Amino acid sequence: MHISRDRFAEPVVLWALSLLPLTFVFPSRLTALPYIVLLMVATHALFSHAGARRRYAAFAPVALAFGMYFPYSLASIWLQHGTLKAADNGLHFLFFLVIAICFAELRSQRLFWRGLSAAAWATCALALYQRFGLHIDRPYGMYGINALRLSGSIKFGMVATVFTLLALLAALDRRIAVPDRVWHGSAALAGYAGCLAIGSRGPLLALLIISMGLAAGKISRLHKKQRGRATLAALLGAALLAALFHAEIVELITLTGADISTMRSGNLETSIGQRLVMWKAALTMFAAHPWFGVGMNQFGSHLHVLIAAGQAPAYVAVFGHTHNEYLEALATGGIIGLAYLLWLFGAPLAFFLRHLAHRPADGDPIAALGGLITVLCFAFFAIGDNIFDRQMTTSLLAFLTLGFAVMTTNPQAEP
Numbered sequence: 001m002h003i004s005r006d007r008f009a010e011p012v013v014l015w016a017l018s019l020l021p022l023t024f025v026f027p028s029r030l031t032a033l034p035y036i037v038l039l040m041v042a043t044h045a046l047f048s049h050a051g052a053r054r055r056y057a058a059f060a061p062v063a064l065a066f067g068m069y070f071p072y073s074l075a076s077i078w079l080q081h082g083t084l085k086a087a088d089n090g091l092h093f094l095f096f097l098v099i100a101i102c103f104a105e106l107r108s109q110r111l112f113w114r115g116l117s118a119a120a121w122a123t124c125a126l127a128l129y130q131r132f133g134l135h136i137d138r139p140y141g142m143y144g145i146n147a148l149r150l151s152g153s154i155k156f157g158m159v160a161t162v163f164t165l166l167a168l169l170a171a172l173d174r175r176i177a178v179p180d181r182v183w184h185g186s187a188a189l190a191g192y193a194g195c196l197a198i199g200s201r202g203p204l205l206a207l208l209i210i211s212m213g214l215a216a217g218k219i220s221r222l223h224k225k226q227r228g229r230a231t232l233a234a235l236l237g238a239a240l241l242a243a244l245f246h247a248e249i250v251e252l253i254t255l256t257g258a259d260i261s262t263m264r265s266g267n268l269e270t271s272i273g274q275r276l277v278m279w280k281a282a283l284t285m286f287a288a289h290p291w292f293g294v295g296m297n298q299f300g301s302h303l304h305v306l307i308a309a310g311q312a313p314a315y316v317a318v319f320g321h322t323h324n325e326y327l328e329a330l331a332t333g334g335i336i337g338l339a340y341l342l343w344l345f346g347a348p349l350a351f352f353l354r355h356l357a358h359r360p361a362d363g364d365p366i367a368a369l370g371g372l373i374t375v376l377c378f379a380f381f382a383i384g385d386n387i388f389d390r391q392m393t394t395s396l397l398a399f400l401t402l403g404f405a406v407m408t409t410n411p412q413a414e415p
Contacts, residue, residue: 013041013105017403018115024159024396025122027142038099045101052101058409059402063100065347066093066398072340073296076333080295089394096398103406109367110180117167117187123160124194131197139198143392155390157200161207162377162396164191166370168211172218173366189237196245199252202384206377214373269315275323275384278303281312282322282331293334302331321389325382345379348401355408371404 016034023031045052056063070090077086106112123141130139141159143152164187170176171185195207215234242249259270268277285294285302294302300320306312322328329337352372356365378387378397387393 009041010105010107012037013102014108014111017102017106018111020399021115021119021163022122024392024399025119025126025141025163027392035099038102039095041105042099042101046098052104055101055104055406055409059351059405061347062351062402062405063097065344066097066402068340069093069344076292076296076337079292080298082295082298086296088391089388092391092395093398096395096402100402100406103403104410106407106410109407110176113166113170113176113366114180114183116163117170117184120160120163120167120187120191120194123156123163124190124197127156127160127194127197138200143390152390153198154200154202154385155393157195157198157203158377158381158385158387158393159396160191160194160198161203161381162374162400164188164195164207165210165214165373165377166400167191168214169366169369169373172214175364175366189241192237192241193245196241196248199248201252201256202381204252206380210373210376210380268313274316274319277313277316278319278322279324279327281306281316282324282327284311285331286327286334289334291334291336293330293332293337296332296337299328299332321386323385325386325388328386328388341382345375345382348375348405349379351405352408367404367407367410371401371408374400374404 016037019034020038023034070087070093073087073090076082077084126141127139130136130141138153139156140153141156143156167184167187168191171181171188173181176184192207195204219231219234256272259272262270263273263276268274281303282299284306285299288294297320299322303312303319304317307314307317322331326338326341329341333340348371352368352375355368356372359365359368374397378393381387381393387397
């Protein structure tokens with residue numbers, strides 16, 4: 001089912017969707033055009049074609065999980081006397097839920113996957129320029145520095161990790177033409193370099209674990225000779241990156257060791273230690289408000305109450321979030337909040353796993369694998385940081401998860 005009978009719409013939608021990944025690397029007002037185009041096409045389709053509306057039934061579990069975030073936010077605001085700003089993420093989810101229908105227009109996914117790898121190249125170029133050209137210790141891309149002088153390097157690392165892993169997935173797909181696989185493979189190597197230059201520990205750990213699992217799964221299905229060549233290529237790529245970024249890797253390990261040593265001495269005023277303090281504060285809030293929590297986006301104000309009562313040290317007063325999305329949900333939404341967050345991750349995970357398990361022998365798994373990798377990345381990121389405190393990471397989760405859900409249920413699309 002194509003959402004538009006106008007053949008002019010197909011290339012417009014294709015190029016808009018393919019350019020969209022770059023807007024997560026270079027966010028600005030000038031990049032609003034593809035969003036406007038997709039919103040216009042999607043709105044027209046939903047109002048004029050019943051088939052477009054019925055399309056949501058094919059990925060209903062995922063659509064419902066994201067669509068309910070807005071009413072959930074309003075309920076939290078009403079129950080806990082919060083501000084309407086807390087509903088921002090819900091509105092973003094609704095926006096991407098609407099434009100997701102445009103993915104049904106993709107007869108070929110080739111250009112879209114090229115766009116994903118172009119974003120991996122872009123994160124590399126920007127990270128290397130900031131690290132070695134501008135001598136910024138922790139490149140933060142276009143995410144800037146907030147009023148507390150804290151950079152957006154972790155969020156930049158999250159974005160770089162997701163695009164790098166998707167480029168790697170495409171490079172390992174034997175269904176894709178060799179020139180395209182070369183493009184995706186080089187983009188993946190560039191993405192790894194960008195992630196190492198950024199140096200955010202959580203995203204790097206997610207990159208290492210998921211890429212090793214992905215590569216091992218793909219290599220294990222090859223014939224013996226192919227398996228040996230693929231393993232050698234992977235080792236050579238890893239060795240090259242280790243050689244080029246030896247100083248950055250050593251620095252990262254040294255900083256982590258210093259954090260642990262400082263914490264052992266009883267001083268928790270470190271990057272890891274401050275997280276532990278905020279996690280304990282989140283559990284304290286949950287114990288006092290177990291069902292509905294203290295209210296969405298109200299962790300920071302209640303943290304100040306704990307500090308005033310002597311239940312938390314003053315050095316964490318600058319933080320407004322827990323740096324753990326699961327404990328954030330527990331503190332601000334109680335049991336209901338944590339259950340909703342687990343549903344938000346769990347529904348798409350189950351959806352993509354089910355499609356991978358029941359796909360035809362000749363079916364293309366790349367869209368379902370792309371969705372699975374995306375959700376796994378953000379579920380992993382959520383352990384050591386918040387992902388819903390910045391618009392770009394929130395939007396990237398919705399854009400890719402919902403887009404891959406539509407692509408997974410679109411049998412007419414070709415890789």
